[in-house]
Amino acid sequence: MRGSDYLVKRSAFAVITVFVAITINFFLFRVLPGDAVSNLARIPTATPELRHALRVQFGLDKSAWEQYWLYLGQLLHGNLGISFANQQPVRDNLVTALGNTVPMVAIGTVVAIVIGILTGVLSAVRRHTVADHVSTNLAIAFYAFPTQFLGMMLLILFAGLLPSAGMSDPFALGDVSFGSHLADLAKHMVLPAATLALTLYGENTLIVRSAMLETLGEDHVLTARAKGLSRRAIIRKHALRNAMLPTVTMIGLSLGSIVSGAILIEVIFSWPGIGSALYQAVLQRDYPMLQGGFLVITVTVILLNFVADLAYFRLDPRITS
Amino acid sequence: MSTSVSQVDVPEVEVQEGLWAAIREVLHERTAMVGLVILAAFVLMAVFAPLLSPYDVHVASCGVFDPPSAKHWLGCDDGGIDMLSLVITGGRISMIVGFAATLVAMTIGGGVGLASGYFGGWVDVVLMRITDYFLVIPDLVLMIVISAVWGPSLSHVVIVIGILLWTSTARVLRAQVKSVRERVYVKRAQSLGASHLRIIVRHVLPQVGPLLIANTVLTIAVAVFDETALAFLGLSDPTATTWGTVMEHAFDRTAVSAGAWWAIVPAGVSVALVIMGCYLFGQSIEDALNPRLKVAHLSPRSWRLRTLVGRGPDAL
Amino acid sequence: MTADLATAPLLEVAGLHVWFELPGGRELHAVQDVALTLEAGQRVGLVGESGSGKTTTALTIMGLLPSSAAAAGRVAVRGEDLMPGLENGFRSHRWTDIAMVFQGAMNAFNPVRTVGWQIAEPMIAHGTATGSAAKARVAELLELVGIPAAAATRYPHEFSGGMRQRAAIAMALACEPKILLADEPTTALDVMVQAQILDLLTRLCGDLGLALLLVTHDLGVVAQTCDDVAVMYAGEIVERGRIDALFHDAEHPYTRALFAATPDLYGDEPVASIPGSPPDLARPVVGCAYRPRCPLAFAPCVDVRPVLAPVSATTATPPGTQPLTEPLTEPSTEPARHLVACHAASSARAT
Ligand SMILES: Nc1ncnc2c1ncn2[C@@H]1O[C@H](COP(=O)(O)OP(=O)(O)OP(=O)(O)O)[C@@H](O)[C@H]1O
């Protein structure tokens, strides 16, 4: 009973949040003073034909509410408009970009989570030991370093050893087998994924450590000790399992850091993903791309948050039953 | 748990003492002090920047990407400008932007948290819904979009960061205010007919003060971080010297391919130090206020055995 | 040696001290020179105000102190002293010899594991039962405490307070311990449920030959359940004896105040109504710890610490027991002699 309530609530929240994001997106670009479309002179590439196309595309002759409904209807059909910069549908541009972003970000994030959990747990169970101090301070340092700084440092350190920009070697003619293509891609991915993992791991370590410490202070851990269980068994069967709950919540909330990390890293390593697309859109005042990019990223984050909610649901019997 | 008597009837002063005791306890802690010293050093540096900066940041004083030397401790950038001066001058604006954005965020977050926790009911429901939505939407992306629409300027950076960084403060504060509200003396003050404003200022704020301080300091860290990110994406005032724009220029003007690490490291490390200072200090306060971290039922060490040989029970 | 072990009591606590390290290098002397013995089937109550060291004493008997603690003295099970082995020395005895029902059973269960899983866990860890045998034993234990066996697959939050308390008792019995420590097992329960739980504990001691140490601040609970009682004040045992002896002839003014504060033995009146407050255990106590609150205090109480000594036969214990002059250290066949640590009590006897 309560379990299904929870699911309904979280689903509704996800749907409404998407709606809120769409609405923010709409108003940000059309209604705010100094909004984008009415200020077409700021678009460097604007020709008279483009201006006309824009007026039609944005329905500027209609009232704000009509425009809003029009916008919702277009979104329903998956129409995000046409990019100013390359005259391609925004949707096609974003699909390509997202396809490039996901593998790199996924690998970096997973590595950061795995390392974060390992070091966080180690720190907590060895609280106040040298290992804890070293691991915690290192985590704070990596939490503190700006992403772009870490990226540039890795670029300088590995200059010549690893590819520094893009996803593939443009001069790799001749051997174009799938295997060598994949190897090339992997080589290009090392630095961006490593930078992402480094910027994220510190925060994860700190999150997991404090979740674990809080769990180790709970009364049922004393019960477990009283039962004559070994330290290992207590950590494995009680502490880890329970600390997963706050960890899932907090990693869900740190999705924002993943996104900002990914954007900066794509810019630094010229990775042709959604972050680069957003950056290019800012530089070229390509508002349809900017708007579309914002929407895609936000909806992705909302969906991932919903996944975190589902994981929580699976992990906590207090909700399930 | 079972000390119900002392929990219900605590005199007002003692509770406040207890909370501020957490701060006093923090000041005895080494990590918190390290954080505070780092922060204080950077604040002093920002205040006295014009006096400390050895060269003018608008005038070239050495060659392109000159490495660190006796005359230029941290080397020079692509325009032959002294890095140490850039970092000192940039620190001033970065810190101002970080502090100002935090002020905006704390005003919103503090207001929302106080109102939500204090008034409860539909005010709470509405405010927390809004907070939840803001919490999910990725900050930097929205910041990028807003700054792109508004155009790059320092005041826009301050506002954009400020209006997006308040959510966690609102959440944390609301929970604390809610529990303070339940305390006896707040109820007593209410029954004596004190106004809401008076109760909030006299009874609630002193209680949540330490937590608010901790959150403020932690928010400064994020604000400084976000400033550099926005600057790096070209969304800050490109003519202003901040740690963010210094790093951005270095990247734009091929410091990486030139291997001129000294054009990147000083600003990057400064940002990292400020964030570390904030984190160490703010987190220490938060940890001291968290009763759940005080107890450890499982620690790597066992308890110790003490022998009483030669000591009678009275000698103990 | 074997003869020694055969005559040794089931549980013997002697000269027990516990100190907690406080921030700022100070130290809190929570338990001071506590001595207790428990035999099979015996039910002893440990009473005292909040902060008097009852829980700490019970936890120390299981070696469950935090790493900030230091302990001294002897905790021996069937003559074997476990203290020198520290944390690890106690481990194999936990739950198999000594089990505990914790203060606030609400939080004693892990919220994300089923109750049955948590009851079976120590059996598997100690190898007393595995697989289907463990399952069968869980069912048997739950029925023993009056919970339907099917509830084993449910989670702690699905249980009511009383049920959780029963489940905690069932869990404590999992490995057939000889000694059961019950820390305020009925606090926070309503009177009906409280009586049921106490009946259950009494019945289990009779049926299984368990030795019970019942920690509480409620003399009514002790009177209902125990044969013997030890009264703790500021980390020390200040009076000890059979419950009826203490009830009729309490020697220590603190014990008397406790009884006075419990008008109805079966009520749930708290003890907290004695004026004044106990001393700060982080400072060394000179003289009698109860002196500032004691109506009978006189000169020696200021600087001489009273020690636990037998009460004279004429004032308290039934005729035929040992005379006053007998030294405390001599092994006694009568475990429930009446002892008190009070200058006023002994001076009253002297006159
Ligand atoms: N882990 C600890 N660290 C520091 N001091 C402690 C710790 N545990 C207990 N104490 C202190 O030791 C003293 C005895 O506490 P204990 O919990 O044994 O009392 P109690 O008699 O069980 O009280 P209650 O009736 O409240 O349960 C108290 O002053 C308490 O503050």
Ligand SMILES: [Mg+2]
């Ligand atoms: Mg207790």
